Structures are given as structure tokens and as C-alpha cells.
Amino acid sequence: MAELRSIDQQIREMRSKTTPPREIWLDIDDTVITLHGSQEGGAIGYNPRYHGRPSLKAKVAFIAETAEMLNLKAYNGKIHSNGGFLNFFQDTEQRLPRNYVLKGVRLDKGFFDEKNFDYFEERTYLYVCKVPLRGGLQKVIAYLNRENLWQRIDEVYSVAELTIPLPNWAKARRFVFIRQDLEAVTGQLYIQHPDFYKYQAIVTNIPAEDMPAEEVWRFYNQRGTCELWIDELKDGFAVEEASQHTFLRNEAYMLVKAIAYNLLLWFKEVTLPETIKSYQAETIRRGTYGDVRIVFKINICQICWPPR
Template sequence: MLSPLADPLFVHLCGGVLPCLETVYTDLRRFDDTCNARLEAMVAQHGLAELTRPRVVHLDIDTTVMPLFGDHEGALLGPNPHYRGRPSYHPILARIAETDTCVGAQLRPGNTGFGSAEAPLIAAWIDRTRAHVGPDCLMYVRIDSAGDCTEVMDTIAQHGAFFLTKARMGPALCGVVAVAEGWETFDWDADKRPLRQTAVIDFARDDWRERQLAVRVVAIRVHERECGKQLFLWDDNEFTVQVFLTNDMVSSPEDLAQKYNDRAGIEPLIAEFKSAWGIGKAPSERFEANQASLLLKLLAHSLLRRNVTKQFAHLPELRSWRAPWLQRILLRIPGRLIRSGRSVIVRLPPRPAFMPLLN
């Protein structure tokens, strides 16, 4: 069925046929777990396609909240900072930092947290990334404090990757950090007063010892921290502290802290997914259909990125543009379809020289 509101030019560029939304939603309801697994693998394939023999790759994992305002399967109460008490979905996403593309996604009910149950999923994402980048590439898996889970860290280590996560600051760890000695300064202010200091903390949890999991505990304390949760442990100075867990025993503490801070790029990417691709919307009452919708939107993002890389190799600065601007200059272009005799002519307004011509 052709949508009655479809633009003739858009229909022509789509091959002459454009289904209405009801048809699209009906097709989404045909997806089951097997189809979604194949679709998710396709998302990962295109998300990894731009990685060409990297020496180091960073796999960032994070979750987000999709508040729901209808009768959706799997919509349950859970953590929801903006709409407290509102049912939601709680998807988990994996991002390659070097290409800013998604290589794994799974829609989950709103009451699903992050813990040992996610270890097999993370292992699968690591294995697919490793198969693409090769055995000699160093891989870091970066997760926020939810990654301070022995099962998750052990799984990452067993699959040949470094984990780098922020530690959960319980009383035992806070006490050890508060009395730690041997802080080394690596940044000073104009008056030669220490601004940033690091220390390796002698601390191990019982479950780490039981699994024989080697964890390096690195603390960074700083002056004038402007964002994030502030943790003060000392009365005689104004340092705030962050603690990171890793199995990288070689890199310097300050390099590890910077490497973790670079993980922040996944948050604007998720915001881009929501604003430009609408992953925060659930079009169906069926859970599998909403999973398929999520994956199709992520696939569209990766395909747009690949198109920019191929078609505009001479303009590498476009790689840093967000999807709304890329859509504006590449996709949302006004035009007029003119039929004359047996010919079809597409007329477009004048555009900059780097814009591709649509045929």
C-alpha cells in the first residue's frame, strides 16, 4: 500500500514504491528472536566495517532508558531518572570509540539491571570485535561503575581484552584509599601546587581472590573537579577521588584515567541515536518488533557513516559531524520531480560543490 502522504520525489528515489507506516509496523511484528539475531549481526558488521587493522580498539558499553507511554510488552518499572514511576525499556549498547558506531545492541525490559547476567552478551561482542580486528590488536572494554562486577570483569579478561571500569566506592575501599600513601603528582598549577595525583591501591575483594582475578586498583585525586559525583575523603585538603579497576598492569595510572574519561563519548552518541534516529520510540506493542525497530535505526546510522566515509574521503572533517547535520546536507534536500514525455527530471536547488548529485 502506498502512503497517501508520500512525496512523489521521495517515492521515485525509493524505486517507485513506498509502503505506508501501517505496512511497516505489520512487517516489524513478523520479526522473532532468530530474525533479530541476524539483524543485530548485520548492525555489528556495518559498525565494524570502518576499522582497518587498528593497533588499539576501545569497546564502550552503556545502557539507557526508554520511557514508554503505552501498553508495550516488556514495559516494566525500573530506574527512570526523568519519568519516575513510568514503565520503560532498558536497552544496552556497545560502541566502537574509534569509529563512533554501534556494534551491539539488545532491548531489555525496564526492570533489568547490569550485572553478571550480561557477561555472556559482552563476551559475544568481544569475540565478534576480535574476529574483525585480529589477534594482535589491543582491546579495552570500558564500562561505568556498573562494570564493577566480578563475573563481568573475569569474562572480559578470559576473552583476551582489558577491562577498565570505575569502582563502586564501598566503605572498605574508601577506607583503604583514605589512608593510602605514595601519591605521585603528575599535574601542577601555576604556583607549583599539586592538582592531580595518582596512587596504586593495595586492595582486593574476596571474590577476586576466589576467582584468581588479577585486578589493578588505580586512584586519581584532583583539585577543582567540575562534573560528576564528588567524593571527598580527606579533611585536610580539597582533593576529590576516583578509583578505577583494570587488568592492564603496564599503562601508567594517568593514562588509564584519561583512557576511561574518553569513554564519555558514548553518551552523546546515545543522545544522537535518540534525537536523530528516534531509538527512544517504541512503534509496536510487541517486544520483538520494538527490538527490530531499534536495530534498524542503528543500522541506518552505521550506513550513513559508511556513506560519508566512502563518498567524502576528501573531506575527513565530515566524520566529526553529528547525524542531524549529515541528514540535513545529504538526505533532507528539497527537490522537484518533473515528468516530460517519457523522461523524468529531478531539479535541485544550487548546493555547495562537495554535495553529491542525486540521480
């Protein structure tokens, strides 16, 4: 496995030499790999689609600006999203090409943890993380409503922000709150009622003067593409097909497929016309682009070893 990760790193380093130095953001998420057998490491945990089936989990880190997969690791199916996160993140840091500078990270609410934020702040990374709306924050939202501290963005959304500490936190942090107006039930008189709103919250260390509250929300929403990239790993490269019995073999197969994902991504960037660069692997493989498969074999080396 170490040799395979070394190959992945070498390919990425060679590819990075074809681009100028850059600052990047990371989008990190995890996904469920449902098992249909008794594979090693399988456990019954959170599974939104196949309730009660054993599964593995995979944490994945992407470069937000390019959609490149930077790191992928498999875990047993019971582990929480935040389980082992800092070890995963530190390993991801080591996999950054030398001419890439990490500016910040965007995270789903499963990674909401002060220990993570402390680490980012120590390393001077920016972060934008979705917040689970637990009891303490529900009280904050009630306060925002009571004091009418919302600023209207458009006909549907309003935004507010506070710098507050949560219980057991060592310091206050900046929270951005979003309120979405919901339509009243058909046939009922509409009144402003808590049930007619949907709320979101985001925590960040980006200063307000650098990114106003509305922009923080919109910037976080761009992270939604990360889920599309995970879908591409699954649908286009069969990352979720964990057919091997041992955990190590399944993780190795996942990584091989993730490397193939990057190779195709770079191939599309340097070879395909603009009109089909956004096409997914399945479309290229099964569409009317048979010549692409031939070109891919010829040009794949040029992605990592371009002509001088």
C-alpha cells in the same frame, strides 16, 4: 529478529573487508528508553530523567576506534546494568568481523563485577572499568590520605594506585585512584579537609609498565564519547521512541535504527568532506546539505560494496 541480526552481521562483514585487520577496544554502556504507554516489557526502574515512569533498557556495544555500533539488545526496565551482561558480551564477541581482533573493553561502574573480570582474564582481554566507591574502597582512600600516597598530576588532580583484593575476591587487582581538589565555599578559610576532595577509582588488568596510573585515568575518560554515540542513536535515529506494543517489535525497530546509524557513519567516512564528517544526523538532515540526501542514495552501496 534472527534474520535482522544476520543482515546486520553481513553488512558489517562486508564493510570490514574494505579495511585492513585491526585490534579494537569496545565501549559498552546501557541506556534508559522511557515509555509513554503500556508497552510490553516496560517496568519502573532507574530513570534519571523521568522518575517513576515505566521504561526499557538497552545495552549497546561500540567499537571505540570508529564509533561503529557492534551490538544492541533491549531488556525490561528493572534490569540492572550488569544483569545479563556476560550473555550480552559473549553475543557481542560473535558479532566481531573476522578481521577484527578484540584487545580490550572499557566499562562504566554498573558493570563492576569480579565475574566479568574473571571472564576477561580467561579470554586474555584487557579491561578498564570504573569502580563504585563503596565502604571498603572508602577505607582504602582514607589510607591513601593518611599515608600521603598521592602523586600530583596538575593543580587540580592527584593520582595513586594499589594492587589489592576486595572482600570475597579470589585475587588482587590493580586499582587506580584519582583525587580532585574542590574549591572551598566562598568566604570560608580553606583547609585540607575530606569534604574538599572528590574521588574516582578505576580497576584494570593493564600492567603498570604498559600504562601508568595517570594514563589509565585519561584512557578511561575517552570512553565518554560512548555517551555521545548513544545520544546520536536517540536524537538522530529515534532509538528511544518505542512506539510498538510488543517487546520484540520495539527491539527490532531499535536494531533497524542502529543499522541506519552505522550506514550513515560509513557514508560520512567515505563520502563527505572533512569539514562536515563530524556532523550529526540531525544537522545533515535539517541543515543546508540537501544534496547530501541525494548523494547518500547513490553512494550507500559503495560503502559496503566498493568498486574493485
